Amino acid sequence: MSGLKIVAIILIVAGIAGLIYGKFTYTKATHEVNLGPIDLAVKEKKTVNVPMWAGIAVIIAGGLLFFVPKKS
16 A cells, blocks of 8 residues: 555545544643742643534545555
């Protein structure tokens, strides 16, 4: 299987995941303080919404890449 087909499959799976979940959340450490043996950290939880059109566009792009003929 060529690298292009692997990228196409990854794009299709990512697009489907974007349509199913619709958003993803990650944690970002914004401030850290080290006072001797005491460590303090402020962590913010951020959510990113994935638009439906983006998921569909990624699935279409992956499908097009999957069916691109191999160059000789």
